[in-house]
Amino acid sequence: MARDTMVVIAASIIVAIAVIFREQIIASRFGVGDVTDAFALASSIVIFLAAAIGGSLASSLIPVTIQIEVDSGGAIAEKLCRAVLARLLVSLVAISVLMYVFSEPIISAIAHNFPPEKRQLTRSLFMMTLPLLPLAGWAAYATVLLNIRRRLLFSTLASVMIPVTGIIIIQISSTPGALALGLVLGYLMQCLFVAFILKEEPRWLCPAWQAQRSQLRAVWHQYLPVTIGSLFMTGTVVTDQVMAGWLTSGSVATLAFASILVNYLNAFAGRALGVPAIIHFSTLTAHKKWAEARRLMGQALLIIGGIALGLTIIVWGFSDWLVAQLFEHGAFTAVDTAHVAEVQKYYSLQLTFQFIGVLLVRMLSALGKNRAILVVAMFNFFANILLNWIFMKLFGVAGIALATSVVLFISSLLCGAMVWRSLNAEFPGKRSV
Template sequence: MSEKASSSTGRIAKSAGAVSGAVMCSRVLGLAREQVFAGMFGAGYAYDAFVVAFRIPNLLRDLFGEGALSAAFVTVFSDHDTNKGEEATWQLASNVLSFITVLLSLITLVGILLAEPIARLLAPDFAQVAGKTELTALMTQIMFPFLILVALAAVVMGMLNTKGKFFVPAMASSFFNLGSIIGGVSLAWLLPKFGQPAIVGMAWGTLLGGLLQLLVQLPALRKTGFRFRPRLNLRDPGLRRILWLMLPATVGLSATQINVFVNTNFAASCQEGSVSWLNYAFRLVQLPIGVFGVAFSIAAMPVLARHAAQKDMAGLRQTFSSSLVMVFSLTIPAAVGLMLLAGPIIRLIFEHGAFTAEDTARTAEALICYSCGLFAYSAVKIMVPVFYALNDTKYPVISSFLAVAVNVLFITLTIDRLSFRAIALSTSCSMVLNFLFLGFVLNRKLAGFALKQLAIGTLKIIAASAVMALGIIGLKMLLSSLLQGRLPMQLVGVALLIGSASLLYAAALHFLKLPEFDEITGKIKQRFRK
């Protein structure tokens, strides 16, 4: 690895470390939020309605949150920051913030007016249960403005990331979860006194959390020198370039949302609780996706964009390859661990109050199926920004539609036999296909990207993960009495399993000498020394 490439890798590992810590905090709070839902509402009528209601504004969140807007904005903002000076950069930022606010306010208004027809379209089988569609529509109306808040938060995050500030924006989602938990639980306790369902309080809590996610970033943004000046110039070349970059991704997003629509529709038609089981399981798998995939994506995006702006293709190739190996080194063992420990983890986190042993078993089955595609899901988070950096977004669009076709076909063929499990397994298969297709295209576009380094690194990671898996299986048998005991005993058992597995994997990978993993552990050691 060249000295320059090593510098980029180290910078990404350092930034990803800061982001990972913040995202870990957010995801843990997210799990606490799900524990609140599980304890108060279990899996069924109320939580099914909440999941579908939140999914409706969330269909647009991927576009205006962590998806197309974020990647397109960082690409253009980095180019302005590198080549056009501070004044032009801040003018672009003000213009984008104004445009997004106006556009999403109009979309939100339409969404609120059409909430009930949208709810009926997304989950038609809810109509078979009295009041379920109406409850879903009410919570959709409450949560739709969340879209505006999360989009503005994503633009602010992109500005801070480009200026080298990663920790504060990554911590912002922790405040979303805090607002959701504290505000939601308080209102869930209060609203039934006024004749409203308790779950509606959690919808208002979600909106409060979105507001906090935006506000907590503003002091850090002010310190960078940015001052918002309202301006709306639709002819601004920078804004037009962002929209042009977003256009193919918007088309691609429509494919993703078709997948979401298909999955939700199928899940709603399965036994009651299926929507909830799938959502609880996906929340768990989002922990490693966020801590590893999203963290490395956020850290790598400005570096990739800067390499592209400087026409440094060799640096871009090396940065991408190293980032991919680092992501694999963390997500492959995470997937293995989730598959082997699905039951004990879900029992520990969720099996309290209204959440039953049956819910634990069904959620564990969904989690195992989702975990199969964890490595691919996280890798795609790294791949898509490369296409943005290269100003070529048509291939992610093509890949998205291929994934839709595979998803619909797989679910149709297996839903009768696998029930809700077909949806989780299909999601994994679709994401693996997405990863393989994008990898093939990038290999050609970048004239090769250190395939030998990638293959050797992946084989070492698989070997170390196999050693870890054997250790988990043996230790799980020894600790079976703890894992079936009361909550404190379960906590000790799961902590021992995860801690031992992590140490065993780290030792195996250190013995196999993976440079990218040494970069990660080196940055961790530096942080602890400080």
């Protein structure tokens, strides 16, 4: 697991540089203003759906596919994966069409505090970003294939196409539409990159409807609770953006910029820890090596928890300097830096709980406990709304960041308790070979 983690870390650093560079350009061109507010809110809805629906594949398809390859061989696993892809794409295209048709009431509901012109801009950007849904779903599926084959360098590096394409488009045009166009084309380029890497296995990339119903049910039983849970978990991001819109103008953009560094560190943990973890945990549980799974889980939590705590101290202590170095150019002023840095401090408190939470959730998925993840995600969603409401009255937009950190602390405790119970009570065997 350590070697795979280092590979993902190396690739993630490249992605991080590209993401930060793109956000620097956006900050310099648009600052903390109406355009950034509108794009942050519009894109967060679509990206939230893409992450929840497409991103849940890893936690459901990888364990089932590995088990089928062990039991029945690669041909049966291929048939299953292609059937899953077909159903995924049909669902995402249908959702995109429905959201386009109902874009006006959707945006009116979540951006009702925006002035009419700003609300119309938000709707336009929202409609422009909708094509990325099926693209993101296909890319997520192809990335799962790369992960199953442990081609982790390419599966991680593929996402660099999104910020790189965005940078190119923004350099060509500084209009608000360039932000949405760059995002959609970025996902398209990611698809092309992954397709090129998997060119020797083209059949796996083509959707096909037929597969054994029992195997589809096995994926569905894992996928449905994870997807619903992801909708609740990633829905907290949209909720945060919407509730920030209730505050003063520029609050949505302030929250968006304040979350960039912390969210990227979280995403970094998701890639560097989550991808190797789900593969290794699924392999151990498929072969019923419970003692080895317990040992690996304990070691990983101790090491990763310490690293995350150190990162929290660094981000909190150097928040003003980090924001100034990253964003204080052009339209992004020193006043904006002070506001964003304060919010970023409260966001950084979540890092330790987010990092260890990635490991705990992946172990629960490997154990087939995705329904437990759903329960925790539902709790997180409603607790986040309640704490947002309380803390934003006390601390303004910084209170929204604090609420997120508190919720993740509680959820990590819940997940830890469930993993401990599963590994020590339900699967107490000592066999490790």
